[in-house]
Amino acid sequence: MPTVELSHSGHTATLTLTAKKGSMPPAFWQELPQALRKLGEARVLIVRGQDIFSAGLDVNATLPAIQQSGDFWGAVQPMQDALDAVAAVEIPVIAAVHGHCIGAGLELIAACDLRLCSANAQFSLPEVRLGLVADLGGLQRLPGIIGRGRTTHLALTGAPIDARTAESWGLVTGVLDTPEALFAQAEALAAQLAELPPHALKGTKQVLREALPHAEGLRQSGEFNAAALK
Known part of the structure; x- marks a missing residue:
C-alpha cells in the first residue's frame, strides 16, 4: 500500500499521507518526492492526512534498518532530501493539520508555506525524549516561523502544544472547528491562490x-x- 496519494481537482493538487496514522516508514521518503514530480499543471498543493495528520517517523521500521545498515547518513539524507523537495516546490504548499502532528510530521509542515489546523490539532517535536535530535529540517526552518525561543521550547521539552497555542505562536494562521471545516478552508484558500x-x-x-x-x-x-x- 502506498504511503502517499496525489490527486488533482482543477488547479489544486492534494497530497494525502495514507499510511496508518500518517506514519512515515522507509517507503515514504521515496514516494514523497516521486509524488511531487507529478504535480503537472497544479498551481497549489495541499498536504493533509487521513485519520490524523501524522504520527511522524515510523521508528519501529526505520531505526532497525539504519542500525543494520551501519550507514546513518546514507539512510537519513534521503529523508532530509524529501522534505527539502517539499520546501523547493515552486507553487504554494498548504498544510492542513488535524489531530496529532508529531516529529517528522511537524518538520514536514515546516517545509510548507501556509499552515491551517483544526481545533483538535496537537504539535510536538518529541525526539529529545527518545535520546535523539530532530534532524529533518525542523530546527532549521521553525525559528523562521515561530522564533528561536519557541522552537527551543518545543525541541528541548518534547512537549506538545495545542491548536490555539500554535496559532498564537504563528505556526498556523487559522484554526477551524472541525477537520471537515479545515479541509474546506484549505481548498478555498487553494482556489484563491490558484487565481493569482x-x-x-x-x-x-x-x-x-x-x-x-x-x-x-x-x-x-x-x-x-x-x-x-x-
Whole structure:
C-alpha cells in the first residue's frame, strides 16, 4: 500500500499521507518526492492526512534498518532530501493539520508555506525524549516561523502544544472547528491562490525562501519585477 496519494481537482493538487496514522516508514521518503514530480499543471498543493495528520517517523521500521545498515547518513539524507523537495516546490504548499502532528510530521509542515489546523490539532517535536535530535529540517526552518525561543521550547521539552497555542505562536494562521471545516478552508484558500499570477507566486516564494540580506533581497525582488514588466 502506498504511503502517499496525489490527486488533482482543477488547479489544486492534494497530497494525502495514507499510511496508518500518517506514519512515515522507509517507503515514504521515496514516494514523497516521486509524488511531487507529478504535480503537472497544479498551481497549489495541499498536504493533509487521513485519520490524523501524522504520527511522524515510523521508528519501529526505520531505526532497525539504519542500525543494520551501519550507514546513518546514507539512510537519513534521503529523508532530509524529501522534505527539502517539499520546501523547493515552486507553487504554494498548504498544510492542513488535524489531530496529532508529531516529529517528522511537524518538520514536514515546516517545509510548507501556509499552515491551517483544526481545533483538535496537537504539535510536538518529541525526539529529545527518545535520546535523539530532530534532524529533518525542523530546527532549521521553525525559528523562521515561530522564533528561536519557541522552537527551543518545543525541541528541548518534547512537549506538545495545542491548536490555539500554535496559532498564537504563528505556526498556523487559522484554526477551524472541525477537520471537515479545515479541509474546506484549505481548498478555498487553494482556489484563491490558484487565481493569482503563477509567476508572481513563484517569485514571492523564491524571495522568501532564499532570505537574502536586506540589500540583496531588495535587488532580487526588483529584478524579478523588472523582468515581469518587460
